[in-house]
Amino acid sequence: MVEFTDAERSAIVSVWGQLHADEVGAHAIARLLIVYPWTQRYFSAFGNISSPAAIMGNPKVAAHGKVVMGALEKGVKNLNNLKGTYAALSTMHSEKLHVDPDNFRLLAHCISTTIAMKLGHSAFTPEVQEAIEKFLSAVASALGKQYH
Numbered sequence: 001m002v003e004f005t006d007a008e009r010s011a012i013v014s015v016w017g018q019l020h021a022d023e024v025g026a027h028a029i030a031r032l033l034i035v036y037p038w039t040q041r042y043f044s045a046f047g048n049i050s051s052p053a054a055i056m057g058n059p060k061v062a063a064h065g066k067v068v069m070g071a072l073e074k075g076v077k078n079l080n081n082l083k084g085t086y087a088a089l090s091t092m093h094s095e096k097l098h099v100d101p102d103n104f105r106l107l108a109h110c111i112s113t114t115i116a117m118k119l120g121h122s123a124f125t126p127e128v129q130e131a132i133e134k135f136l137s138a139v140a141s142a143l144g145k146q147y148h
């Protein structure tokens, strides 16, 4: 089980409080689909995702970003039990959505990139990056736990 230090906890909670989660979620999912285009295969029900402009302007992509950020907020509030928090979501991504769990790391990367851009150079210090990436990687691991 991942242990977070007090400094990491307060960095994660503080960063989360500074973000406009809807905006970060939408941008991060758009980046996932543009930077790693093979991830588009899971989102065929989202309509037009045929170009970066179409992806950035697609309301279903934006809505999905909001849903994902809502799920991440649960993790921020349950840092002591990420595995339990994401057990049902892990089962769903494995058994129903058939999402390759490698993709959780790709999305984590897009989320931390998006957070870095939003916070900017002076706020996204290496310590903040360390805490955020540790959190996102622990979530990715928790989401992979029900795969077999």
Ligand code: HEG
Pocket: 039, 042, 043, 045, 064, 067, 068, 071, 072, 089, 092, 093, 097, 099, 103, 104, 107, 108, 139, 140, 143
């Ligand atoms: Mg997933 C649905 C969270 C990564 C593909 N994702 C969902 C839902 C949540 C969620 C909360 C809605 C579940 C429900 O309807 O009950 N996803 C979530 C998190 C992360 C993640 C927290 C990682 C941080 N998802 C992820 C990745 C892919 C993916 C990497 C594919 C590359 N998710 C996916 C699809 C759906 C969801 C295709 C169904 C979307 C829909 O039909 O609206």
